[in-house]
Amino acid sequence: MSDWVIQARGLQKSFKGQPALTGLNLEVPAGSIFGFLGRNGAGKTTTIRLLMGFLKPDGGDARVFGMPAGDSAAGIEIRRRLGFVTEDKDLYPYMTVEQIIRFTRSFFPTWRVDSEKRYLKLFDLPPSRKISDLSKGMRSKLMLLLGISHGAELLILDEPTEGLDPVAVDDMLRELVSISATGGTTIFFSSHQLEEVEQIADRVCIIDHGAAVVTGSLDDLKTQYQRLRVVLGAELRTPVQWGDGAEHVRQDGRTVDILASRNVEAIINQARSLPGASVERFPVTLKEIFLEHVRSN
């Protein structure tokens, strides 16, 4: 199998002339938990729909398991190997939990009854309850059960924790980590909840205005990004031209806040060369990286 479960190159998509994706590049390694972040309308759901083959790209190429996502024949094979939780968590309202499990099971010869029973119990899903009577959170759990129980190699989850209470969110996140750790399942999930992503993801991509602005391993990003606080001896008359890697600079009187994405040591040395300046460095959270990039974009 290829190292990448999902690959997108220069993906473009417009709706009625409005660009939704403007050349998105994405690589999701096998076995990873990949957080896909962005504001509302950034292009997350459009990307997922392109990967699922619901939409066709205007430009670029999307591959899942090395197969073209938009191809109808390959699409069947791709969908056989993945589980999907939709944004709205809508299932057939006229079916019961038991009926939709039986219905979905018929499409997957690799269905695992033990897994089905385990998640029915874990998620506290009543088999005889009609789907129309389930809350959004319950439907989210049910969709996850349907995705997991057929032994999916890849789970694509669009806002999976939306509508869940904090306890259920925690349970679901733990379960996702467990699924990835024990079965080697790749998990690709979009979310607004940066804390959740930070809690479980090992790789992230931040998308804004239809293109990836930050992508990489979460650990690398946290090492790579540093916040520097420079306190100057005196207020400068001319603004400093900070070196390469100073992504965002904010000055308030004698205090300068810098978000550095690379060449941190060089920027620190540059700051220290200023008369009377002292420099402090702070670790950066995913939320800070997200907010800085999205605001400046």
Added chain:
Amino acid sequence: MLWYKGWLETRFQAVFALLFAVFPILLFTLATPHAANPAPQMSVAQAESAAGFFALYYSIVPLILAGSGVKAQSTWMRKAVQGSVYFTLSLPVSRFRLFATRAGLGMLEAVAILTIAPCFLRIAFIEPQDHVSHSDLFAFWVTLSVCASAFHFLAVLLSTFLDDQARGWLSMLGLVCLYGLLSKVPLLAPVNIFRAMVSPLFTHSFPWSSIGVSLGAAAVLGLAAFRVVQTREY
């Protein structure tokens, strides 16, 4: 299991279509005891015209049961419930299978319900002197079903971009307009599909040309509907 899903989706429509088909029988049964005299004798032309209207009535049955397997996203009337479309499309089945199962199920249900039409005719109107045999009634049922399949696939095509309510009203309006046009314009009399549907009762043979045209129209409309389902973005 797609058949099962289709049945769960259409069962209430099927019950409604069944009641719709049975309604004239109930009406007739209720009206008959009060009729002091037998119904006045009609000329052949009048009988054909009345039977044409009868065919129009039963042509509505397949319109009620039409569907394309993937619900329309929205219409000019209202936004349809579309969320489960993504779940359906995420299953490892081709759009052709989704389409064929749903459209086929609707047609099968319609054909089954349309058996009521010849039964009703037999019980209510046909007298021994009319010389209508069981094979004529069978030919009538086959012709009615085949010709109505063209209307069914028109409704299937409409269902690819309209929700159930809009599709139902629009297709019925189209059907009534077609009936009015074919029965009022003498030039169009030879292509009156509604008369062709009931012609086995009068000619004691199949109207092969009308059957061929209807099958052709059904195939073209079905292919057009499938093309929409296959190429549509969701």
